[in-house]
Amino acid sequence: MAEASSVFLCARWIMSKQHSSNEARLNGDVTERVRSQYEQLPYPHREPADERKRLCMTELDDLNIVNHYCFGGERDLSGGLRILVAGGGTGDSLVFLAEQLRDTPSELVYVDLSDAAMKIARERVRIRGLDSLVQWHRRSLLDIAEMDFEPFDFINCSGVLHHLENPADGLAALKSVLKPDGGMALMVYGEMGRTGVYQIQRLMRIAAANASSEQEKIDLTRTMLSNLPKTNWFVAGGGLNSLTADSSDAEIYDLFLHSQDRPFSVDELYGWVEEAGLHVAEFTMQNRMLYEPAFLLGDSNLVEELSSLPDRQRRAAGELISGSIAKHNFWVSARAESKVDGIRAEYxxxxxxxxxxxxxxxxxxxxxxxxxxxxxxxxxxxxxxxxxxxxxxxxxxxxxxxxxxxxxxxxxxxxxxxxxxxxxxxxxxxxxxxxxxxxxxxxxxxxxxxxxxxxxx
Structure with a gap:
């Protein structure tokens, strides 16, 4: 009996140490600031009751498209998928994925730092009657490798990795729970199209340095946006920048006051993915045309010259020509060749x-x-x-x-x-x-x- 008690106490001690380790990570300076932001201002703002009248579609999570680019068109989606939504926020991707997999033997796992965001996501799922498909975890995605998950067919991580102190650590954590033939949907910020945004961020670190609360920072930012001259890069960006002084508190804070925000160029993105042992499968339709010189240039000689380049260099050139890509939306695969090839009669x-x-x-x-x-x-x-x-x-x-x-x-x-x-x-x-x-x-x-x-x- 004493031996059993000793084993029990030892197990409790080990578990407490593991819990302390997890909490230390959760409460790391950067992670804690990010968590605090999304507790106060869950993002994006969503009203769960709206699920009764509309479905938010997220292009990265269109499973027929995912099947084409990540699985070579080889999956029968009616057989179900095992999916991780890492940094699920208020639930847009989770809800859209679950709705597509309704009445299939699928498992969806939601992970996010914020209780407030998770509460909204859970209510949206409940209203749609999709509760049985989803498991819920309030944790950092950096903890995923330690959470004893079975590997996943597909992972969504949209708008999260660029908020980590080291995005490579986050991508490595995701890869550790991805099946060898699995795929991911990722969104990270683009450098060129957010030039004006980063200038406003730097401006507000100066202008709001003495603000006594987060709300005061938001109010100061609204006032600043309403008073910027036409020469300001954010204002000059016009259609690139959909936010205005009338946008919600959550939108203004996320764009201009976020504590951690690291953008990528296309070339950096390819390098980052390849260093993780993964492969860029494709960019979403709404993105990839903006990387293609053929859609951006009128001179046929220039188009011919640039179009002959490998994907990475051609798209890096396209990004610089466009100057307007604020977000990179793309799929990656654990396999080098993961998308359907050509047009064949049997497809x-x-x-x-x-x-x-x-x-x-x-x-x-x-x-x-x-x-x-x-x-x-x-x-x-x-x-x-x-x-x-x-x-x-x-x-x-x-x-x-x-x-x-x-x-x-x-x-x-x-x-x-x-x-x-x-x-x-x-x-x-x-x-x-x-x-x-x-x-x-x-x-x-x-x-x-x-x-x-x-x-x-």
Missing amino acids: VPCLSQLGQQYDVLTAIEQAKTPNVSIQVNLQNGSSVKLAIAMNDSLRAMAKLIDGSRSLLEIVVAIVGPGASREKIDRVWSELQIAIGTLRQIDFIVFRQKVDRRTQAA
């Missing part, structure tokens, strides 16, 4: 949530003109217009895309029995051109007909 075309938002298939079905024009909004507030040449094959395809039929099955359904080789080739060629445009903007993505993990089992 199953799937309409992404983004494509649904633009209602692209209805636009194609109902088109009365020779071309369907699609205006796509980009991250910096600009837009691009893409034209799709209309034909009967494309109209028929729009009615047949259901996430189950392969491109081959769609072509067979369009041409009908006994079709000539010439007709089959014509329809296939017409669909390839249209699908290529819709793929370019992630309205259509691909999955494989069979989940290869199930096949291997």
Whole structure:
């Protein structure tokens, strides 16, 4: 009995030391300041009751797109996923992911420092009736490696790593719980598009140095924003900067008064990811056009010269040309080759949530003109217009895309029995051109007909 008691006391001592270690990390200077901010001002501001009338869609978490870029289109999403939302805040990504995985055997794990933010996220999930899918942990993402989690298929960490004293530590912690064939959705701040923001941050460290409270700092910042001259870089940025003196306290504090904020250039981002032993799979549609010289320059010789560069250098050049990228939204993979390659007859075309938002298939079905024009909004507030040449094959395809039929099955359904080789080739060629445009903007993505993990089992 004495031996058992001794073991029990020893176990309690070890657990208390582990708890103390975790608390020390949680209460580190930078982490504690960040936690305190989000306790006072949960971000982004959300009213849980709004879940009854709308769903916030986050492009990074569109699972059909994730399947295309992170899993090679090889996942049958109805079989469920194990997902970590690290730094889940008030729950935008968590809610969107859980809603897509409703009625699947999925597990979602939420981790965040802030009780206040977690309370909002939990209520949003409860209102949607998704409680059974989610586990909740109030911890730093730096603790994740110590939390005995089973590995995850997919990890979302949006708007968090740039707030760490050492973002490499955070990325390493996430990688430690990622499956060997898993993927992540990350958002970190961009350097070029936030030039004016960082000038205001420096300004407010001077102007609000003697403020007696966080609210006084916010009020001073509002006053400053209302009085800046047109020559100020933040004001001159115009559409790059959506915040104004009328924005919420949480938005103003997060943008201008945050205690820890480290941006990345594209080149730095690639280096950071590669040093962690991961691979950049792709940037979101609303981001990646802004990295491409072909979308930014009018001189064909310049475009040809820059377009021949490897991805990292070409996109670094594009970022410098654009000068407007404030956030890098992208997916990384544990595998070097993780995205669907090309357009093949056996692929199953799937309409992404983004494509649904633009209602692209209805636009194609109902088109009365020779071309369907699609205006796509980009991250910096600009837009691009893409034209799709209309034909009967494309109209028929729009009615047949259901996430189950392969491109081959769609072509067979369009041409009908006994079709000539010439007709089959014509329809296939017409669909390839249209699908290529819709793929370019992630309205259509691909999955494989069979989940290869199930096949291997």
